[in-house]
Amino acid sequence: MSEENWIEVGSTDSIEEEDLIRFDHQDKTFCVYRLTDGFYATDGICTHESVHLEDGLVMDDEIECPMHQGIFNIKSGEALSPPACEDLKTYPVKVDNDKIFIKID
Amino acid sequence: MKNNIIILGGGQAGIYAAREIRQNDSKSNIKILGEENLLPYERPPLSKDFLLDKKKEEDLCFHSSDVLNNENIEFENISINKVDFENKKLFAKNGDVYSYDSLLISTGSENKKLSLDNNLKNDVYYLRNLEEAKKIKEIVSNKNKITIIGGGFIGLEIASSLSQLQKKVIVIEIGNQLMGRTIPKKIADLVQNTHIEHGNEIILNKQIEKITKKNGNYEILLNDNSIIETDFIIAGIGSTPTVKLFENTNLKLDNGIVTNQFCETSIKDVYAAGDVSNFYHPFYERNMRLESYQHAQNHGICAGKNIAGVKTEYTSIPWMWSDQFNLNLQLTGICDEYDEIIERGDDINNGVIYFFLKNNKIRGACGVGTIGKVGRDIRITSKLTEKDTIVDKQILSDQNQKLNKLIQK
Numbered sequence: 001m002s003e004e005n006w007i008e009v010g011s012t013d014s015i016e017e018e019d020l021i022r023f024d025h026q027d028k029t030f031c032v033y034r035l036t037d038g039f040y041a042t043d044g045i046c047t048h049e050s051v052h053l054e055d056g057l058v059m060d061d062e063i064e065c066p067m068h069q070g071i072f073n074i075k076s077g078e079a080l081s082p083p084a085c086e087d088l089k090t091y092p093v094k095v096d097n098d099k100i101f102i103k104i105d
Numbered sequence: 106m107k108n109n110i111i112i113l114g115g116g117q118a119g120i121y122a123a124r125e126i127r128q129n130d131s132k133s134n135i136k137i138l139g140e141e142n143l144l145p146y147e148r149p150p151l152s153k154d155f156l157l158d159k160k161k162e163e164d165l166c167f168h169s170s171d172v173l174n175n176e177n178i179e180f181e182n183i184s185i186n187k188v189d190f191e192n193k194k195l196f197a198k199n200g201d202v203y204s205y206d207s208l209l210i211s212t213g214s215e216n217k218k219l220s221l222d223n224n225l226k227n228d229v230y231y232l233r234n235l236e237e238a239k240k241i242k243e244i245v246s247n248k249n250k251i252t253i254i255g256g257g258f259i260g261l262e263i264a265s266s267l268s269q270l271q272k273k274v275i276v277i278e279i280g281n282q283l284m285g286r287t288i289p290k291k292i293a294d295l296v297q298n299t300h301i302e303h304g305n306e307i308i309l310n311k312q313i314e315k316i317t318k319k320n321g322n323y324e325i326l327l328n329d330n331s332i333i334e335t336d337f338i339i340a341g342i343g344s345t346p347t348v349k350l351f352e353n354t355n356l357k358l359d360n361g362i363v364t365n366q367f368c369e370t371s372i373k374d375v376y377a378a379g380d381v382s383n384f385y386h387p388f389y390e391r392n393m394r395l396e397s398y399q400h401a402q403n404h405g406i407c408a409g410k411n412i413a414g415v416k417t418e419y420t421s422i423p424w425m426w427s428d429q430f431n432l433n434l435q436l437t438g439i440c441d442e443y444d445e446i447i448e449r450g451d452d453i454n455n456g457v458i459y460f461f462l463k464n465n466k467i468r469g470a471c472g473v474g475t476i477g478k479v480g481r482d483i484r485i486t487s488k489l490t491e492k493d494t495i496v497d498k499q500i501l502s503d504q505n506q507k508l509n510k511l512i513q514k
Contacts (some may be wrong), residue, residue, distance in 0.1 A: 054476035057484045066480025067433050
C-alpha cells in the first residue's frame, strides 16, 4: 500500500474520548472514533439504512445508529444488534505528531 | 433433559426466542409454527422501503434457512385451530397434532377492521403482512387519489410512502391530533406540518358515516356531511392481540395474554411474548402491552432464556420509532405518568424532544427530527430512565449541552 493512502483526518484533540467525528473524503463518509485505548475508523453510513453514524451514540467499543439502534463493534465492524445485520467496514488508523490518519483502500 | 419446545407464531418474538433457547439448550427440539409461508421477517419496511421499492421480499427475513438449519430450529407453515393445555397438545386444521413440554405463544396482533357493509368488505385494505403489502403496492400503481383512514403510525407511514410515489393522499383521523394514543400533541403537530408541506391532506376530528362505491371509485361521507372522492382506501385503525384460539381455555386473558416479568402465563410451561402479551414490567410496576420491533425482539429473547431455565426478568425500557418523509420519530419509556414536562430544542431540523418526568426522574421521552437528530439523545434517555437517575433539568433543556454528561459511570 502506498503512502498516499494515509489521509489526514485532523488533530487528536479534535475528538473527545468516547466520541467520534465525521470525515468526508472523495464522496465517501467515514467516522473516526476516540476510545479509551486509541483511535479507530469505520464507514460513516449505517449498513441498514443510509443514515450517518456521526449522530450515533458511542458507548465502550460500540457505535449505535441513531435511527433504528443497530449496533456495531467499532474495532471489528461486526453488526451486533438488529436491525443491522451487515458488518460495517473498518479502516486502519495511525497517529503521527498528534495528527490522525486513516488508510483508505 | 431433551424437551419438545413449540413456538406458536412465526414473527420476530418467535424467532428470537428460538435462537435464545438454542444458545442455552443444545438438546431440545425447537419448532416454530407459523401461519405465513415465509421464515420470520421484518415488518417495519412493509409500509416504507418495500412500498417504495427500496427493499425487496428477499431482504426482509431476519435469518436464512441456513441459520435455522445450523441451529437445528424447525419452521413449519401450519395453522393451529385448537389448543389442549391440559394434555399439552396443539391441533392443526389439517388434523396434525403437536405435543409440547414447553409452549411459547407469540401469535402477535391483528388489525382492527372497520364495520362495513358486506359489499365493501373487500374494498378496504389493511397492511400487516407481506401479502397485504404486495397487494397494496400492486394496486396503488394504478391509482392516484388514496384515502387513509386512521392517523396512527401505520397510516402516516403509508401516507408518507404514497406521497413519495407522487400520489394524492388524504388522511382521515377521528381524534383531534395524529398518533394520539402515544405521542404528545406538540410532536404530532410537527409531523402533521411535514405531511401538509409534502401535499398530503390531513382531516382531524371527523368520523366516517358511509362509504359508497361509484363507477369503480368511492365516496366517503363524513359526519360533517362533507364528501371525499377517492380511488382507493387503506385503513390503519389499531390492532388487537391475536388470542381467539385461547378464548375458551383456562389461559388468563386481559388485553392479551397476561404474563409476569418472566414471560410466564397463568398456565405452567406456557409462556407468551411480543405483541400478544400483556406483561408485568417491574420497573414501571404495572402491566403493559407493546407493539414494537425492539419489544418483540427483546421479549422473545427473555422468554427464550426463561424457557431454557435461565430465570430472567424482563426489564427492557420500551422504545419505538416511526419514519415519515425525512423525519425520524422516537419514543422511549412511558409518557403518560408525569408531573413535569421538559422541552429540548425547538427546530425540527435539529430535533425536538419532550421529556416526561416524575419526582425529577425521567419516565419517558418522545422526540422527532430530521433523520439522525434525536436518536442519540433518546438512547441516552433510555439509559437514564433504566438507571432511575435524578436528572439535571438545565442540561436536559439545553440542546448545546450533551446528554452524555448525565450518565453516571
